[in-house]
Amino acid sequence: MKYVSTRGEAPELSFDDVLLAGLASDGGLYVPAEWPQISASVFEEMAGLSYADIAFLVIQPFVGGAIPDSQLRKIIYESYAGFSHEAVAPLKQIGANEWLLELFHGPTLAFKDFALQLLGRMFGHVLASRKQRITIVGATSGDTGSAAIEACRDRDNVDIYILFPQGRVSPVQQRQMTTVEAANVHAIAVDGTFDDCQDLVKAMFNDSQFRTEQNLSAVNSINWARVMIQIVYYVVAAVRLGAPHRPLRFAVPTGNFGNVLAGWAAWKCGLPVDRLIIGTNSNDILYRFFETGEMRIADVEETLSPSMDIQVSSNFERLLFYMLDEDGAAVREWLSKFRKTGTMSLDDTRLTKARDHFDAARLDDKGTRRVIQETLERTGELIDPHSAIAVDAARQCRGDIAVPVVSLATAHPAKFPDAVEAATAVRPHLPPRLADLFERTERFATLANDANSLQDFIRRTSRLKSR
Numbered sequence: 001m002k003y004v005s006t007r008g009e010a011p012e013l014s015f016d017d018v019l020l021a022g023l024a025s026d027g028g029l030y031v032p033a034e035w036p037q038i039s040a041s042v043f044e045e046m047a048g049l050s051y052a053d054i055a056f057l058v059i060q061p062f063v064g065g066a067i068p069d070s071q072l073r074k075i076i077y078e079s080y081a082g083f084s085h086e087a088v089a090p091l092k093q094i095g096a097n098e099w100l101l102e103l104f105h106g107p108t109l110a111f112k113d114f115a116l117q118l119l120g121r122m123f124g125h126v127l128a129s130r131k132q133r134i135t136i137v138g139a140t141s142g143d144t145g146s147a148a149i150e151a152c153r154d155r156d157n158v159d160i161y162i163l164f165p166q167g168r169v170s171p172v173q174q175r176q177m178t179t180v181e182a183a184n185v186h187a188i189a190v191d192g193t194f195d196d197c198q199d200l201v202k203a204m205f206n207d208s209q210f211r212t213e214q215n216l217s218a219v220n221s222i223n224w225a226r227v228m229i230q231i232v233y234y235v236v237a238a239v240r241l242g243a244p245h246r247p248l249r250f251a252v253p254t255g256n257f258g259n260v261l262a263g264w265a266a267w268k269c270g271l272p273v274d275r276l277i278i279g280t281n282s283n284d285i286l287y288r289f290f291e292t293g294e295m296r297i298a299d300v301e302e303t304l305s306p307s308m309d310i311q312v313s314s315n316f317e318r319l320l321f322y323m324l325d326e327d328g329a330a331v332r333e334w335l336s337k338f339r340k341t342g343t344m345s346l347d348d349t350r351l352t353k354a355r356d357h358f359d360a361a362r363l364d365d366k367g368t369r370r371v372i373q374e375t376l377e378r379t380g381e382l383i384d385p386h387s388a389i390a391v392d393a394a395r396q397c398r399g400d401i402a403v404p405v406v407s408l409a410t411a412h413p414a415k416f417p418d419a420v421e422a423a424t425a426v427r428p429h430l431p432p433r434l435a436d437l438f439e440r441t442e443r444f445a446t447l448a449n450d451a452n453s454l455q456d457f458i459r460r461t462s463r464l465k466s467r
């Protein structure tokens, strides 16, 4: 299996190289040169299999032998054994032909555990077989940081540094990052905003001497492996609801476009996905794009669903590549004009084609509180603000009621207790294994918003020099 860059100028790579590279050398994102198809007989085999068994069948063709099958099976089983629900991603019925796919039973209570638990182990395997080590540096507005730390803790060949904006992540999110006792984990509170944190990470990657010296790597959602791993729960949900014989729809709360792109990738592999419904909060650039064909940037607003407070969704570039007929030069031109002018359009023919697969809906904070409250009354389920946006999008774009619609519940309500309590007067409790989170000791560094201090800190604390 070979991978090509969306900008058409980077070398083709195999899966293991794509895994470690993250971003392509031409600034583009890697996508598979061809899409493996799930055959009728494999679909048949999937019915009745466990989550991990189906995951192996979906992922194995994409890995293309870069990790031996026996190892791949082992790391998939280990990744999902740590989830607290036996079904891993349980489906709950919340209405007539309407379902909730719970993706928050992993160690840090958000869907990002699905990809990062496996990604961390894949890194471990590939690095060990190459006798290499890496330093991961990442910025987080909450969920990615805790999931990445949990996935990389205690790994010999990885040191991980996660930057978060001091005082701007929720107390649960902060403690999930700062109470992990592992010598290779470094949570860093930066005196600045999330954008400042991201700029600091970029500065580390742009300093080629530092980058090489520390063997820097990234775990953000531009990494192809994350998208690939997320295809699995779309397949599992569809198989449980009658695929390949019955089509279905998914509603996805969308920020960086990584999750919904995985649903689209599942369709490319032959899953009968009738529609993907993009849910946005008031940061509605994607909603406006699918309404009008014009992508126009606006200022980021803070909302009750912080993991979706994003304007430019980096994974959108992968969809753009296909909308522009896999023409890397056209992607480069589109993106450079967008960067210069803050606006870009898609012609009507292409827009119509994209609308065959995507619908979009938006919901503001007031609506989000209303949907959390209504869902509790209607179904008895407490849902978090991100999941509420999916549930509402599914209803706004319902279409044919004979087609099942699955809303993706991306975070546990206890991750956002204040918003949920304000909407329902019910305070959600952390699950037992995290019940003592607020008694655990915090450990983190506090740094100024300054690239030199960060480099000094990494050089001083990474285990690289002691080897």
Ligand SMILES: *Cc1c(COP(=O)(O)O)cnc(C)c1O
Binding pocket: 110, 111, 112, 143, 144, 221, 253, 254, 255, 256, 257, 258, 259, 260, 307, 308, 386, 410, 411
């Ligand atoms: C990251 C995140 C999202 C957005 O997912 P994307 O892949 O960035 O579109 C939605 N909900 C929660 C809870 C998240 O953590």
